[in-house]
Amino acid sequence: MNIPESLKDIQQFVARGEISLVNICKEYIDRIKSSKTNSFIEIFENEALSKAEEIQKKITDNGAGLLAGLFIGLKDNICYQGHQLTASSKILKGFESMFSATAVEKIIKEDGIFIGRLNCDEFAMGSSNENSIYGPVKNPIDLNKVPGGSSGGSAAAVAERLCNATLGSDTGGSVRQPASFCGVVGFKPTYGRVSRNGLIAYGSSFDQIGVFSKNIDDTCLISHVISGADKFDSTVSIKKPNKKTINNVDKKLNIGIPEDYLNFKNLDPEIKEKTLSVIENLKSKGHHIELLKFPYLEYIVPTYYVLSTAEASSNLSRYDGAHFGLRSYDSSDINTTYENTRSEGFGIEVKRRIMLGNFVLSSGYYDAYFTKAQKVRRLISQKTFQMLEKNDVLLFPTTPTTAFNIGEIEDPVTMYLQDIFTVHANIVGLPAISLPIGKHSNNLPFGIQLMSGKFKENQLFELSKFLMQNY
Numbered sequence: 143m144n145i146p147e148s149l150k151d152i153q154q155f156v157a158r159g160e161i162s163l164v165n166i167c168k169e170y171i172d173r174i175k176s177s178k179t180n181s182f183i184e185i186f187e188n189e190a191l192s193k194a195e196e197i198q199k200k201i202t203d204n205g206a207g208l209l210a211g212l213f214i215g216l217k218d219n220i221c222y223q224g225h226q227l228t229a230s231s232k233i234l235k236g237f238e239s240m241f242s243a244t245a246v247e248k249i250i251k252e253d254g255i256f257i258g259r260l261n262c263d264e265f266a267m268g269s270s271n272e273n274s275i276y277g278p279v280k281n282p283i284d285l286n287k288v289p290g291g292s293s294g295g296s297a298a299a300v301a302e303r304l305c306n307a308t309l310g311s312d313t314g315g316s317v318r319q320p321a322s323f324c325g326v327v328g329f330k331p332t333y334g335r336v337s338r339n340g341l342i343a344y345g346s347s348f349d350q351i352g353v354f355s356k357n358i359d360d361t362c363l364i365s366h367v368i369s370g371a372d373k374f375d376s377t378v379s380i381k382k383p384n385k386k387t388i389n390n391v392d393k394k395l396n397i398g399i400p401e402d403y404l405n406f407k408n409l410d411p412e413i414k415e416k417t418l419s420v421i422e423n424l425k426s427k428g429h430h431i432e433l434l435k436f437p438y439l440e441y442i443v444p445t446y447y448v449l450s451t452a453e454a455s456s457n458l459s460r461y462d463g464a465h466f467g468l469r470s471y472d473s474s475d476i477n478t479t480y481e482n483t484r485s486e487g488f489g490i491e492v493k494r495r496i497m498l499g500n501f502v503l504s505s506g507y508y509d510a511y512f513t514k515a516q517k518v519r520r521l522i523s524q525k526t527f528q529m530l531e532k533n534d535v536l537l538f539p540t541t542p543t544t545a546f547n548i549g550e551i552e553d554p555v556t557m558y559l560q561d562i563f564t565v566h567a568n569i570v571g572l573p574a575i576s577l578p579i580g581k582h583s584n585n586l587p588f589g590i591q592l593m594s595g596k597f598k599e600n601q602l603f604e605l606s607k608f609l610m611q612n613y
């Protein structure tokens with residue numbers, strides 16, 4: 143069965159009685175069951191089917207919400223009341239959410255249907271989706287390759303058409319990097335655009351819930367729905383969400399190109415070439431292009447890993463065997479309960495980051511690492527805002543390479559360097575999107591990234607739609 147790709151088409155087909163939501167739901171469930179990528183770890187089968195019936199009626203009665211007809215997957219680090227939630231970690235085994243994330247509630251209110259739970263790197267820490275208690279996710283384009291991480295399941299599921307869209311989280315690139323590796327659209331909103339209430343905290347000053355889909359119209363609409371003020375997250379802005387639809391696709395913009403990104407020594411030559419050809423094309427269509435210097439590229443990954451591990455070590459202290467999920471019973475008192483539960487429950491990468499985070503926060507090293515990294519964060523932000531004074535959007539690749547083999551990268555630092563082009567947006571809190579317009583001669587996709595000023599999502603979507611139409 144063919145399922146129309148965009149939500150608008152699905153809604154029209156359903157309204158005309160040419161397709162039913164129950165049939166779409168059954169088709170997606172069949173596809174998930176026969177998938178070989180390990181992206182879904184649970185299907186909400188009965189629930190999704192009964193909601194499909196209910197929302198089908200709403201569409202035919204003309205009383206449906208904005209997301210009626212949307213089947214959406216949920217990364218396993220976002221709360222959905224009454225459903226399991228593990229962050230792909232043993233330490234949360236058996237835990238059930240007591241409430242739904244604000245973003246989840248908003249989607250349900252607009253009649254979107256959650257179809258299942260998606261594999262990810264443990265506590266969203268990773269760039270390959272290999273750090274998961276459920277085993278690695280495979281890239282649907284080539285099952286020997288990683289899908290990227292940490293929202294690898296969310297990216298693979300959309301690429302494989304197991305649902306229309308998915309939610310992921312992006313702390314340092316976890317939506318955009320897997321989107322690039324799997325050939326789908328991946329969007330991270332401005333920090334403070336979407337409530338983090340109900341998102342398992344990793345690096346609280348970086349985390350945002352993001353959206354995967356196949357097209358910009360759906361990305362724009364879902365982002366509109368999940369945005370907006372929330373009394374449960376004081377960092378969310380009261381600014382109006384981005385518009386529901388994209389109007390002005392042909393607006394001529396000032397586009398800045400940080401040259402240092404294109405001259406990065408490990409950038410794949412074909413990705414560089416494609417980025418340059420996109421830039422040429424934009425120039426020929428009347429956009430103004432300016433080459434920019436960004437002197438902090440080499441500091442961007444260290445800054446991110448000092449600060450994000452510091453925040454993570456504090457956020458993850460709550461998993462102690464007393465409050466959530468796993469408890470080691472092989473313990474004699476409260477301290478051994480903490481020690482044993484955390485030793486048994488956390489995977490190796492999470493432990494590495496907790497230790498690193500505690501180290502950079504320890505009294506003897508606090509100023510040398512944590513304070514210093516905060517200062518560098520400030521410098522990176524100032525320089526970026528300066529680049530955005532004259533430019534509407536910055537353009538550069540999403541990833542230096544295409545997807546690598548499962549098991550290929552063993553060294554943690556090499557893995558951390560995979561985030562070199564994505565952490566910038568999180569350090570500064572800017573919105574950014576990866577567009578699946580690159581195709582390598584090795585047959586794998588790669589993304590071109592756009593980043594704009596704070597709360598300028600409308601602009602980002604306008605240029606994104608233009609680029610998607612032209613490639």
Ligand code: GLN
Nearest residue numbers: 266267268313314315316
């Ligand atoms: N790969 C990065 C990390 O491991 C980003 C993860 C994320 O955005 N959640 O921290």
